[in-house]
Amino acid sequence: MNKYNICFIxxxxxFFFMLINFFMMIYFIMNNMVVFLEWEIISFNSTxxxxxxxxxxxSLLFMMFVSLISSSVIFYSKExxxxxxxxxxxIMLVLLFVFSMILLIISPNMISIFxxxxxxxxxxxxLVIYYQNIKSYNAGMLTALSNRIGDVMILMLVSWMLNYGSWNYIFYLDFMKNDYSMKIIGVLVIIAAMTKSAQIPFSSWLPAAMAAPTPVSALVHSSTLVTAGVYLLIRFNNLLIDMFFFKLLxxxxxxxxxxxxxxxxxEFDLKKIIALSTLSQLGLMMSILSMGFYDLAFxxxxxxxxxxxLLFMCAGVIIHMMNDNQDIRLMGGVSLYIPLTSLCMNISNLALCGIPFLAGFYxxxxxxxxxxxxxxxxxxFYLYYFSTGLTMFYTIRLLMYLMINDLNLLKIYNxxxxxxxxxxxxxILLxxxxxxxxxxxxxxxxYPYMIYLSFSMKMMVIYVSIIGLLMGWMISNMNIYSLNKFIKFYYLSVFFTTMWFLPNLSTYGVNYYFLKLGQNLVKNVDMGWMEMYSGQGFYKIIKFYSLINIIFQMNNFKIYLFSFILWIMIYIILIMI
Known part of the structure; x- marks a missing residue:
């Protein structure tokens, strides 16, 4: 019984912390208050x-949401x-995770943010390597190393801000826009946020992190880890808005x-589909943030x-029910067996699509x-609306596979x-x-946003959603043979289905070739540098350069002509300078 006590506590x-944050947030909004507390830990060499x-x-509103979701996740984890x-x-690891996020939320200081x-x-x-197997270890290493790039950027940011006398970013709001050397801070913040929020080219770790237990996925991919980069950019938003890198973002x-x-x-893995939908929504937040609408992103x-x-929690129940199977092709008819969970899943999916008057719509x-x-x-403009249609597309496809199609499991059990x-x-989350x-x-x-659009532009979201709905319904009814005829360009389809080769680039691309290079280097160094650069090694170097010299002295007209044109070009460039 003792192991369950920690869940309830x-x-x-x-939950109590969430209520405190909620009432404080209401008070702060009504009175337009900000509280800034500073505690000097150490003073050394004027630093x-x-x-x-x-x-x-x-910060209070975000803390309230983090505490509510984490309390629900811990209660869910008990079972x-x-x-x-x-x-x-x-539970201790989850609490440590939540504490790290809260420290990040309430810190205006780069040291405590770090x-x-x-x-x-x-x-x-x-948490990703919690189920200790090869897949989890690989996913954990990819997650840790991708995030480590962002950590290095924040570390460089901390050392660069040493030039300016304080690590509190709120002190730089006024003169950052005019100071070119402060633009370095902006670039470092943007790269760090892109790694943590899994934007291209750092996207491959987010679906891989699905190796973690489902309660962890519900916490990590909703309000904590992946939103840390977005939150950091929201805090730095006023400093970065006129930067070129924001347009690139x-x-x-x-x-x-x-x-x-x-x-x-x-994708056919249930958790990976939901993870990719998280990645899509993160792209939406980052893109609207890079246009300067930080309040909309928040x-x-x-x-x-x-x-x-809520979507991850429903997926966890379905995976449990299906004997720890995550393949949606083997699922179907779930709504007949678990109606309440299906209700939660359908409502959360429709909120994701932006169906009117649910949370996502507003x-x-x-x-x-x-x-x-x-x-x-x-x-x-095309990317925004096409992605909105795709959201409806994969959501309807998922619902067709889970709720409407027949059950395809090979076993019969309760x-x-x-x-x-x-x-x-x-x-609670529903x-x-x-x-x-x-x-x-x-x-x-x-005050309300004044949005003035024509009727057709106003209804554009509805049109795109209906097209996505019809496409999702059509694709989920296709059999695999007609689908193969539908995708005529095989390599193009492979490119689109494998996250644009980002997982391969993030794994083989950054370690395999470099390790091979290092292996050759170590083999040569083991022979000794004397062997490489004296005796036979020096003879090989002279022989290589003498071969090049022989080629130039072959009295070939093409070589003379090429060298003549090259020198003329260099001469013209020097005159122009």
Missing amino acids: SFFFL IIVMSILLDWM YMSSELNLSRF LGWDGLGLVSYC LLLSGLTMMMAGICANY FHLLTHAMFKA SKDMILEVVSMSNLNLLV LYDENYIMLKSMF FMSLVTGSLLSWMIFY
Whole structure:
């Protein structure tokens, strides 16, 4: 019984913490308050290391959401991980993860942000390798090393900010825009945020991190690890808005959004489909953020956190019920056996698509309408709307496979597996998925956005969603032979279905060839540098250069002509300079 006590204690502590944050946030918004606390830890050579805490409505609201989702996840884990002997160790890791995120949220100081940032990376590695097998170890290593790039950027940022006397980024809001040397800070922040929020070219770790237990996926991929990069850019938003790299980020995040949507349509692993939908929504947040609408990005971050955590929890129940099987081709008719879980899953999926009056609609529809009203080129506009259609596409495909098609499992056993402990935690998030959008739109925005569009542009989201719905229904009804005829270009389809070769580039591309190079180098160095650069080694070098000299002295007209043109070109360039 002792191992369950920690679940209840953690749940009540986090839920109580969420209520405190909620009431404080209401008070801060009504009175337009900000509390800034500083504690000087050490002063050395005029460099002061301080622990700072910034409490405003944004940090309190985000902390409230993180605590609510993590309390639901811990309550859910009591049943989901009940067969686990070391349940207390698992809960401790989750609590450490939540603590790292909260430290990141309340810190305006780059030192304490780095502690939270690095804590997220290290604890996420421990959680991804929790089921100790080869797949988990590989996924954990890919996750840790990809995030390590962002950690190095933050470390370089900390050392660069030493030039300016303080690590508190809020002090640089006024003069950053005019100071070119401060642009380095902007570049480092953007690269760090791109690694943590898995934008191209760092996208491959996010689907790989699905090797973690499902409660961890619900926490990591909704409100903590992947949103840390978005949150950091929201905090740094005023400093970065006129940078060229922000425009590059708009393109890359738009491509991430489209890539994830296309890949989710070809994927058959239930958790990977949901992970790719997370990647798509992260691209949406980063792209609207790079256009300067940080409040819209924050709004979508919060609404997305609710229904995505619920979606992962429903997926966990279905995977349990299907005898730990994640292949959607073997599933079907789930709504007959677990109706309440299916209700939660359908509502969270529809919220993801932006169906009117659910949580996702308020943020997603506003983002797309602001994009329609902005002065953008056709490519970015196309990426936004095409990705919105793809979201509907893979969601309907998933629902067809899970709810409507026949059950394809080879075994017959009792499929009823609805557990009231899991359902209670899911119903908390279900209620929040229904009301979060409208509540936040009243709380966050002091005045409504004035969006002036024609009727056809206003209805564009509905048109795209209906097209995506029809395509998803058609594709899920196709058999595999007609689908192969449909995809005539095999290599193009492989390119689109394998995340644009990013997983291969992130694994073989960065280690295999470099290790091979190192192996040759070590083999040569083992022979000794004397052997390489004297005796036979020096003879080989002279022989190589003498061969080149012989080629030049072959009295070949082409060589003379080429060298003449080359020198003329160099001469013209020198005159122009």
